[in-house]
Amino acid sequence: MTYTLRSALIPVEDGYATVDVQIEDDRIAAIGASLPIVGTAINAENKLLLPGFVNGHTHSPQFWQRGLIPQLPLELWLADVFDTSPTQVEQAYLGALGTAINTLMSGGTCVMDHLYLIAGHELESVAAAARAYKEIGIRAFIAPLIQDLPFVAGYPKGLKTLPHKPFHQSTTEILALMEAIVAQFHEPDAGIQIAVGPTGFHRCSDALFKGCRDLSDRHNLCRHSHLLETKAQKMLAQERYGGSGVKHLQQLGFLDHRTSLAHSIWLEDSDIAILAETKSTVVHNAPSNLRLGSGIAPVLKYLQAGVNVTFGCDGAASNDGQDLLEAIKLGSLLHNVTDLDYKHWITPHKAVEMAAIGGFTGVNLADQAGSLTVGKQADLVLYDLKNLSLLPRTDLVKLLVLGRPNGVVDSVWVRGQRVVAGGTLQTVNANDFAQTVFNCQIASKPHYQTIHTVEAHYRRVMGLPECGDLVAE
Numbered sequence: 001m002t003y004t005l006r007s008a009l010i011p012v013e014d015g016y017a018t019v020d021v022q023i024e025d026d027r028i029a030a031i032g033a034s035l036p037i038v039g040t041a042i043n044a045e046n047k048l049l050l051p052g053f054v055n056g057h058t059h060s061p062q063f064w065q066r067g068l069i070p071q072l073p074l075e076l077w078l079a080d081v082f083d084t085s086p087t088q089v090e091q092a093y094l095g096a097l098g099t100a101i102n103t104l105m106s107g108g109t110c111v112m113d114h115l116y117l118i119a120g121h122e123l124e125s126v127a128a129a130a131r132a133y134k135e136i137g138i139r140a141f142i143a144p145l146i147q148d149l150p151f152v153a154g155y156p157k158g159l160k161t162l163p164h165k166p167f168h169q170s171t172t173e174i175l176a177l178m179e180a181i182v183a184q185f186h187e188p189d190a191g192i193q194i195a196v197g198p199t200g201f202h203r204c205s206d207a208l209f210k211g212c213r214d215l216s217d218r219h220n221l222c223r224h225s226h227l228l229e230t231k232a233q234k235m236l237a238q239e240r241y242g243g244s245g246v247k248h249l250q251q252l253g254f255l256d257h258r259t260s261l262a263h264s265i266w267l268e269d270s271d272i273a274i275l276a277e278t279k280s281t282v283v284h285n286a287p288s289n290l291r292l293g294s295g296i297a298p299v300l301k302y303l304q305a306g307v308n309v310t311f312g313c314d315g316a317a318s319n320d321g322q323d324l325l326e327a328i329k330l331g332s333l334l335h336n337v338t339d340l341d342y343k344h345w346i347t348p349h350k351a352v353e354m355a356a357i358g359g360f361t362g363v364n365l366a367d368q369a370g371s372l373t374v375g376k377q378a379d380l381v382l383y384d385l386k387n388l389s390l391l392p393r394t395d396l397v398k399l400l401v402l403g404r405p406n407g408v409v410d411s412v413w414v415r416g417q418r419v420v421a422g423g424t425l426q427t428v429n430a431n432d433f434a435q436t437v438f439n440c441q442i443a444s445k446p447h448y449q450t451i452h453t454v455e456a457h458y459r460r461v462m463g464l465p466e467c468g469d470l471v472a473e
Contacts, residue, residue: 001025001416002039008049008382010372011349011397021049023378026416031374046386047410048396050352051371052109052379054359055099055324056283057224057262057312059145060129061086061116063095065317068446074230074292074318075155075458079450081317082151085116089124094437096132096140101430102322103138103313105407107355109379109414110139112224112260112283112312112363114197117144119168122177123184130185130192137419137427139379141363143197143224144181146174146212147204154202155454156235156461162454175211182219191415193222193363200226201245202233209252222258222363228271229263230294232462246271255280260362262312264302265295272298272305281308281362286330287321288314300335300344310358311351325405328355332401348401382411384423 005021010031020035021028021044029038062081069080086092096113103111111133117125126142133140148171152158169177178196186194196212198204204225216223228234228245237245246267249255255278264275264282275282282302289295302309311331313322332346339345346354360370369379383390389406390399400408412420419427459467 001418003042003413003418004035004037004039005042005044005049005382006037008044008047009385009396010049011352016396021372021380023380023413023416026377028372028374028376028378028380031372042411044382046384048383048385048400049372050107050381050383051356051369052381052412052414053107053324053328053355054310054363054370055103055108055111055313055322056260056281056310056359056362057112057114057285057314058099058322059116059315059317060096060099060111060113061092062315062317063098063322064091065315066320069317071291072451073232073458074294075232076451076455077292077318078154079151079454080446080448083448083450084446087118089118089121089128092118092125093128093132094433096129097136097428097433098437099316099322100133100136100138100140101425101428101433103324104136104412104420104425105409106322106324106326107381107383107409108138108324109381109412110141110359110363110365110369112141112143112195112222114143114145114199114224114262117146123180126181126185126194133192134190135428136425137191137414137417139191139369139414141193141195141222141224142185143195143222144178145197145199146178146208147199148174148208149203149205151203151450152454154233154236155458156232156239158454158457162457171205171207171211174208175215178212178215182215182221186219186221195222195224197224200229200233201240201249202226202236206252209249209254213253216258220258222260223254223256224260225254225262227261227264228266229289230292231266232458234266235461244268244271246274250274250278258364260310262314263289263294263297265289265297267298269301272301272307275302276306279308281310281358283310283312283362284331285312285314285319285327286334287327288318290330290334291318291320296334296338298338299331299346300339303346304344308358308361309354310362311355324355325400329401348395348398351401352397378413378416380413381409383408384410
C-alpha cells in the first residue's frame with residue numbers, strides 16, 4: 001500500500017516541524033513539506049508522528065494472570081506464577097493477541113515475547129503466539145523461555161538444601177526443540193523472528209547458554225535473557241561462580257550486539273563496563289521492578305557508560321497491564337531520585353529515543369526501523385493531539401511521556417501496513433476479543449502450593465525473620 005501523511009508534526013532539534021510523509025510498500029519514501037500526494041491521503045493535521053516503540057521484554061501468557069498474583073518478591077512470586085500458568089494452547093494464542101493489542105495501542109510496533117511454553121505442547125505454544133502476531137500485524141520476536149535446571153536452582157543454596165528432581169528435559173532435548181522452533185517459525189520476511197531465550201543463569205546451565213550462543217550464531221538470532229533481577233540472584237552468582245554473573249556470561253560468549261538483558265538491576269561498575277564493551281542492551285522494566293520490590297536499575301550509569309537502554313512492560317503478572325507509555329514514564333522519572341545532578345536525568349525526548357531506536361537496536365534492527373528516516377521500514381505511530389489527555393497544547397513529547405495519555409493512538413503502521421486507523425484496530429476486532437476473554441472462566445480461588453515449600457528457605461537465606469506459614473495474598 002501507498003500512503004501520504006499530510007501535515008504531521010514531528011520533533012526537530014529546536015521544536016516541531018510540519019511535514020508530509022510518503023509511505024510506499026513497507027518503506028518511508030519521502031519526508032518534506034508539501035509533497036505530492038501518492039496513494040491514500042491521510043490527514044495528519046493536529047497529530048504527532050513518532051517512530052514505533054519496542055516493548056523490549058514481556059511474557060504474553062501472563063495476560064491471564066493480570067491482578068492475580070499477590071505482592072511478593074520475585075523468588076516467591078514465581079512460585080505462584082508457575083502454579084497458575086495457562087495450560088491451554090488457545091490461551092497462548094489469546095494471550096499473545098492481548099499483549100499485541102495493548103502494545104499497539106500504547107505506541108509499540110514491535111514486541112520481544114519471552115514466551116512461556118506449555119509442557120508437552122511446546123511447538124503448539126510457539127505456533128499459537130506466531131499466529132496471533134501475524135493476524136494482528138505487529139512485528140514480533142518470540143524467545144521461547146527455556147531452562148535446564150530445576151525451579152529450586154534459582155534460590156541461593158537451593159540445590160543443596162531444597163528437595164528437587166532433575167529438570168524434565170535434558171539440555172540436548174531443549175536445544176533440539178529450539179532447532180525445530182527456528183526451522184518452523186523463524187520468518188523475518190513475515191515480521192516474525194525467533195530469538196534464543198534462556199531464562200537466566202539462575203536456572204540455566206553453561207551448556208544451555210553455549211548451545212543458545214551457537215544457535216544464535218548459525219541463524220543470526222537475537223539473544224534474550226533475564227539478568228540479575230534481584231539481590232538473591234546476585235548472591236547466587238557469587239555462590240555459583242565466585243563472582244560476577246555478567247563476567248561469566250561474557251566468558252561463555254553470550255553477550256554481543258544481538259543480546260538484550262531484562263532488568264539488570266544488581267550490577268557493579270565493572271559489570272556495566274562489560275555491557276558497554278559487548279554492546280549488549282539493557283531492557284528496563286520499571287513497573288515490574290517496583291511491584292516485585294526488586295530494586296532500581298542503575299539506568300543513568302548505563303547511559304553515561306554508553307550502554308544501550310530501552311523499555312519493556314514485562315509480563316502482566318508482574319505489571320498487571322501492557323501500557324508501554326506507562327513503562328516509559330515510570331522508567332524515566334524513577335531515576336530522578338537516584339542522582340542529584342538533574343543534568344543527568346532522562347528527558348522526555350531522550351525517553352522517546354530510548355523506546356524507539358534504542359528498542360530496535362536491542363533487537364538488531366536499528367538499520368531497518370526506529371527513526372523517521374527515509375529508506376527505513378515504516379513503523380510509525382500518529383498520536384491525536386486533540387485528545388483531552390494531551391491538552392492543553394504545550395510541549396507535545398513532554399505531554400506524551402510525562403502525562404497520563406489515554407486512548408491517544410490514532411494510527412499505526414507496521415512494516416508499511418496500517419494496522420490501526422482512527423483509533424481502531426484494522427486487523428482484528430478488539431470488541432470480539434474482549435468478549436471472548438470475558439467469557440473465559442477464571443478460577444475464583446487459585447491454588448498456591450509451591451510457595452509453601454520454598455518460603456521458609458527464602459526468608460532464611462535473605463536474612464528475614466521467620467514467619468511461620470504466613471503468605472501475602
